[in-house]
Amino acid sequence: MAVAQIAAHAGKRVRLRGWLYNLRESGKLLFPILRDGSGWIQGVAFKKALPAEEFEALRGLGQESSLEVIGTVRADARAPGGFELDIEHVTVLQAVSADEPYPITPKEHGIEFLLEHRHLWLRSQRPTAVLKIRHEIIKAVRDFFDADGFVLADAPILTPAACEGTSNLFEVEYFDQKAYLTQSGQLYAEAAAMALGKTYCFGPTFRAEKSKTRRHLTEFWMVEPEVAFATLDDVMHLAERLVTCVVGRVLERRRPELAVLERDVAKLEAIQMPFPRVSYDEAVERVNAAGGGMVYGTDLGGADETLLSQQFDRPVMVHRYPAAVKAFYMQPDPERPELALCVDMLAPEGYGEIVGGSQRIHDRELLQRRIAEHKLPTEPIEWYLDLRRFGSVPHGGFGMGIERVVGWICGLEHVREAIPFPRTIYRIQP
RNA sequence: UCCUCAGUAGCUCAAUGGCAGAGCAUCCGGCUGUUAACCGGAGGGUUGUAGGUUCGAGUCCUACCUGAGGAGCCA
Structure with a gap:
């Protein structure tokens, strides 16, 4: 299942595999953005909606960690792509170490730095x-x-x-x-x-x-x-x-x-x-x-x-x-x-x-x-x-x-x- | 090959020749709708390298290194 095909699966339970593009946190609510090459989609993870250890694993995850999520696709006017994913399960494939965080943050970078990290x-x-x-x-x-x-x-x-x-x-x-x-x-x-x-x-x-x-x-x-x-x-x-x-x-x-x-x-x-x-x-x-x-x-x-x-x-x-x-x-x-x-x-x-x-x-x-x-x-x-x-x-x-x-x-x-x-x-x- | 500019925390940048700082990132804490989220706290530095001037150099001078923008030449 690719993010690009998400619109055809509204209301359905899907499995997505990809990388963590960004993670916003709001108390017992997490907003991971997942990308898989075909597109980007924001997930919504309520603490009570998934097993405690999976919620904790997602909460500490660094940018560009690889993961697999299972959730239900929901149309939402607040989402840039029109759809969100209500997350039920998270499996971390590889967690990016906090000692060596992903260098390209969602902020501005100079061209020299970007070319070194092409x-x-x-x-x-x-x-x-x-x-x-x-x-x-x-x-x-x-x-x-x-x-x-x-x-x-x-x-x-x-x-x-x-x-x-x-x-x-x-x-x-x-x-x-x-x-x-x-x-x-x-x-x-x-x-x-x-x-x-x-x-x-x-x-x-x-x-x-x-x-x-x-x-x-x-x-x-x-x-x-x-x-x-x-x-x-x-x-x-x-x-x-x-x-x-x-x-x-x-x-x-x-x-x-x-x-x-x-x-x-x-x-x-x-x-x-x-x-x-x-x-x-x-x-x-x-x-x-x-x-x-x-x-x-x-x-x-x-x-x-x-x-x-x-x-x-x-x-x-x-x-x-x-x-x-x-x-x-x-x-x-x-x-x-x-x-x-x-x-x-x-x-x-x-x-x-x-x-x-x-x-x-x-x-x-x-x-x-x-x-x-x-x-x-x-x-x-x-x-x-x-x-x-x-x-x-x-x-x-x-x-x-x-x-x-x-x-x-x-x-x-x-x-x-x-x-x-x-x-x-x-x-x-x- | 030539001209111009730049190099300070992981990143983006401040700092009149006089105590090296901020935002983001990272770590800790808070928040049930965030959109580069926000709020509070912590750690993090051989200021590209080597010399020189000076009581004192991130700052001024010289050389070098690395890179960027451009010229010529080309798609």
Whole structure:
């Protein structure tokens, strides 16, 4: 019997197992709040309603002790969830010692303390709500691709080389050679797309960036669709459909969790297709007209992204950046070859880039030239050139950072709350 | 890598260069409807580390350590 199902058992005797979230005492009356992962419910224990030794055991119980209770469910207008449990029996499974009480009390705590106790902090209401929404988002992503005919083909985590830059890689020993933790599954997704047509990979990615901002983790999860014969327009359309689907699913199924997080739901309800499309040229004009100081030819900084995304009530797609500031594999715009056929999707409310994608170069000679220009070693990605030797076709795809999407939809201050155990530059514990 | 800020009780924070404190948590007592319950009492400190200035340093100075916020870079 789970707390979440309590409404269907009004008037009935049930057994609940879980943890003691809080215990209020009022003479011969105890008010334990029990949580079991599915929800929270307040119990009412009258001294005369249960055996004396069980009442005493409950009375001295510390926060987060594990226990089993038997009682009768009763609808009560005073209860936040609408129901209370009249307790008849209590069995303590493990009592938390008074010498070492549970550290996360129902009071305020600093972020440093909470991060050190992340393994326990997960039990609190906010993290629980965030993790349930994260779960819903990932489920929605998989359902979306499944319904659209995509085949999952996951990329390796141990890789022989970088696909964008070499400075941000985690190096690991691989027997007698060096390997790196993947920064992106894209190159492998391209190979899979040539086999399966429409494919995606979804897994952890790693960047040894010395970034220390609310938008950065060194280990984060990314979903990367890749589609044969797709143009930049196809990539943009796929991205807006995916994001709309995900937001809609969370609104449909996770209202209670959004309420716990005090998320402004109206902002999410505004997320409807089509998303505005803004060329890089226009983006520079818009940012500078709004008071920014963007120099043409450079990437958008965090402040620039905010200035631009504030102008829309839904995610904005910025396309056709100067090729010079983008990755080597991006197809140039045939009308203006100095621009890349790429797109970044910026989330509203200052949450920044959640999607980055492009049409890929399908011509082998051009690709080889770009690899040389970027001074990348060719030997580890010789296989990648094979994709342009054997039936090369135009294709494209994008990567969507899950934690940034979770952070945006949940309205979080920092992406580290969007993943169970965040990895940041100065913290790898717990 | 750079800039800024912080570190005092388990937690959140006070303390003009002059006796190291409060609330919560813990323990003891009270209360038959509490909602971060409330009321009374008790215990709890190498003020991040190492130096320095001073009659006197939690407070001022130097270095280091740990962490937080941001920049660049990125999803």
